[in-house]
Amino acid sequence: MSLINANQVLQHADRHGYAIGAFDLVNLEFLNGILRAAEAKHSPVILLIAEVHFKYVDIEQITPAIEHMASKASVPVVLGLDHGETVETVVRAIRCGFSSVMFDGSKLSFEENVKQTSLAVQIAHAVGVSVEAELGQVGGSEGSDGLAVAHEEFYTDPKQAEEFVQRTGVDALAVAIGNAHGLYKGTPKLDFERLEAIKKLVPVPLVLHGGSGIPDADFRKAVQLGISKINFFTEMSREAVNKVRRMLEQNGKIIGLQDLMLGATETIQEVVEGRLEVFGSAGICTRFNDLCAACGACSFATMPASAPLDENRLVELVSEVVAQTLKARTP
């Protein structure tokens, strides 16, 4: 099974009331830990690489390894760009082989976010790649070590979300409802009423970013109220570091970096397995035979694959869009 786009798993999750875990990776230890967990739990999984992590990971280098692992996996695997900051990054990820992208224009004005997200959608959809966008601002900052707080003035407005999805044609929407990136300062308080209101008006699957530190009961409630994808990174990383620290404390003579990496991989697997249980996606591949990629008879196997990427067509499309944009700007 090769990589599939996020729509295929998110719509299934939306229909059946569970959420897909989306885990950021920066190297092969994360990749192996996350994939082993998904296979052990018979769960579909979304692998993410965030633009803010590009200084740690070369996407052109790691994507072939991810594609290779996905082709051998017994569960559906999506590879998504997390928080693409520009349309250029979106194009780079698509060219690299990502099956899903997130364009994050949440810091732009509403109109500019609509404009740039629509452009990303136009390009991605032309080659069968799904697009997630963000409206409102998720608190904290991706990839930071500081404690995060969510600010109510940046929460997603339900009516605006409805208009945004309708005008941009995005496949999934990340919402700000009290969630924040990084580790929370105190216990996060999710605005469930707002989530319900958004779910009523927005027809596409909803995404919760900033998963680390949200209590299990709140995750379950958020999923019940319509969250179909949960992004998760910080806690996985923190637990892996704690494991390495313990290994060094127990045996100060360790000189095998590979042994520490092995320890980190095992911990990442444990953390991810726990999350897949809480998000409700554990066992999904065995519960629904339309989802079991390994059996070859499931809907994932028979669903039309994403349009194969034709690089020339992508270059053509981008040129057309750029030409149109420049033309529109000329007074």
Ligand SMILES: [Zn+2]
């Ligand atoms: Zn995020």
